[in-house]
Amino acid sequence: MRFSIFFIMIVCGFFLCRTEIIAQPLNSDIRAQLLDYLTGSCEEGEEDSFVEFVQKNEQAVTPVIIKFVQDGVPKDFIKNLEATTLRLYADRQKLLNEKSNFGLSEENLEILKKESQEAFTKRMTKDFRDGFMKQTIFGLSLLRSKDAQDLLNKISTDKNHPYQRSAENALILLKKQ
Amino acid sequence: MSKKINHIQILIVLLSVLMTTLGCADKVRIRNSAGEEHGLLVDGQSNSGHVNDRDRVSTSITIDVGKLRASSSTNEIIAFTKSRPVAIRDNVNWTTHRDIEEIAFSDKIYIPVTVWIVKGPYTDKLLKAGNAAVYTIGIFDAENVGIGFSEFEIINKTSMTDASTYYNFAPTADPDDWKNNVGWKDDRINIYYLETVSGSSTTGRAVGFSNFIVLGENFGDIAVVHEIGHSFSARHKSSPDFNKKCIMWPFYNTSDPFLYFSEGELFRMHVNSTSALNSVYNARPGLITRSCVGNVSSDQCVDWRKRLWDDGVLLAN
Missing domain, CATH: 2.60.40 (Immunoglobulin-like)
Incomplete structure (x- = not known):
């Protein structure tokens, strides 16, 4: 009798755990979605915003965000950056040569045309990396875990940290809310 | 016989x-x-x-x-x-x-846009704004939007007094503060290059689907077309009818470029009375306007998912 009850409890426990596992999206999916948000530009004010995504998946994204903040931009993202910037430069130069209805002043058009591929790549790579890191730190500010808050506070007071200002801004925004 | x-x-x-x-x-x-x-x-x-x-x-x-x-x-x-x-x-x-x-088709519509650079360095932001103009026109022309820029004015406000007061656009911020203190032109779309929007440097927002657009300092140059789409009344699109290459997808990934507007969306951008084309530019005087806001379809409003040509892997429907 006792064995039967024990057996039933084990079976029920197994199914409950399984339901829990199925109900939670896989961590790899969450990581991929998070990367989409961190490596691109997002929209604020409608559904599907970065803030909503992080808050909805807080448990799953917390370790990933903390790791990104500590380790910096993931290597696979850096690897893609070079190809992306080269393509963007080629696209822009092609458009500049083919079309004329951009509305830009002659002076500004010249500045664009004169920007070399090297200068463009350097500028865009920095833009993407900064975007990634600042967005990750912003994500950190949305997390409630002690580890996340401690890390944010540490960066905000470290004057030598390249993204100290982003952490400071995030804290100011948090206080306002 | x-x-x-x-x-x-x-x-x-x-x-x-x-x-x-x-x-x-x-x-x-x-x-x-x-x-x-x-x-x-x-x-x-x-x-x-x-x-x-x-x-x-x-x-x-x-x-x-x-x-x-x-x-x-x-x-x-x-x-x-x-x-x-x-x-x-x-x-x-x-x-x-x-x-x-x-x-008969009307002639291509040319509209002026003004960009206000609030957070510098100015040269970097000038190049970002310039890129945005070029990529936007590339997409407009490829996607039969029928719109060009008569002027894409870029104004340097980085050295204005208290510029840093206007670096961050919080969720509850009042656009009038930027309009009155940074600058504003009634007759056009105004784009502000700031530091953050709602705390994020890669976020952009066309506030209330209006001609007031704010961008974080790392907002993607190619994604500016998305915010301009909002000013033209376009709304976000999602799967299964759309994919990441849709210009109105809620986020833009640098390695997966924007590609298309559906014809249903193009229709809305032109005929909706709330579209900046009609409400700000009056670019279609005397022509038909409608209220096909959002994902509604009827005899009067083309289905928002309608595409006459293939959009990448999504076939004409």
Whole structure:
């Protein structure tokens, strides 16, 4: 009798755990979605915003965000950056040569045309990396875990940290809310 | 002998019926074709009932649209082509005879835009804004938007007094503070390059789908077209009808470039009375305006998912 009850409890426990596992999206999916948000530009004010995504998946994204903040931009993202910037430069130069209805002043058009591929790549790579890191730190500010808050506070007071200002801004925004 | 005559008579009757049904199809003639491919959506009445947005794509200037007569609902022609705005003709007088109805495209619309650079370095932001102008025009031209920039003015406000007060646009921020203190031009879309929007440097927002756009300092240059789309009343799109390459997808990934607007969205961008094209620029004076905001479709409002041409892996529907 006792064995039967024990057996039933084990079976029920197994199914409950399984339901829990199925109900939670896989961590790899969450990581991929998070990367989409961190490596691109997002929209604020409608559904599907970065803030909503992080808050909805807080448990799953917390370790990933903390790791990104500590380790910096993931290597696979850096690897893609070079190809992306080269393509963007080629696209822009092609458009500049083919079309004329951009509305830009002659002076500004010249500045664009004169920007070399090297200068463009350097500028865009920095833009993407900064975007990634600042967005990750912003994500950190949305997390409630002690580890996340401690890390944010540490960066905000470290004057030598390249993204100290982003952490400071995030804290100011948090206080306002 | 009489059996042979009967066969011939039947053949003649069948041919007559065939000529009546196929030979008398109505046609739409493009009055001012630029020699590019045209796409049509046609409303009217067919033998099987009301026709809403019967689609045709052709390089010909006279396009067969099937047999139509007057419907008690909508009778109209909507046309799309390269480098011209969407054309709409309503109250088309479809008859029971063979009709040839004409539609003409307006000239490409040129609009001014002003960019206010609040957070520097100015040269970097000038290059970002310049990129945005170039990529936007590239997408507009490829996607038959029919809009160009008459002016893409870039104003340096980085050295204004208290510039840093306006670096961050919080969720509850009042656009009037930026309009009154940084600058504003009523007759156009105004884009502000700041530091953050709602705390994020890669976020952008067309506040209230208006002509007031704020961008974080790392907002993607190619994604500016998305915010301008919002100013033209376009809303976010999601799967399964759309994918990441849709310009109105909620986020942009640098390694997966934006590619398309659906024709349903293009229609809205031009005809919605709330679109900046009509409400700010008055760029379509005297032309039809409607209220097809959001994901509604009806006889008056083309389905927002409608695409006349393939969009990458998503096929015309």
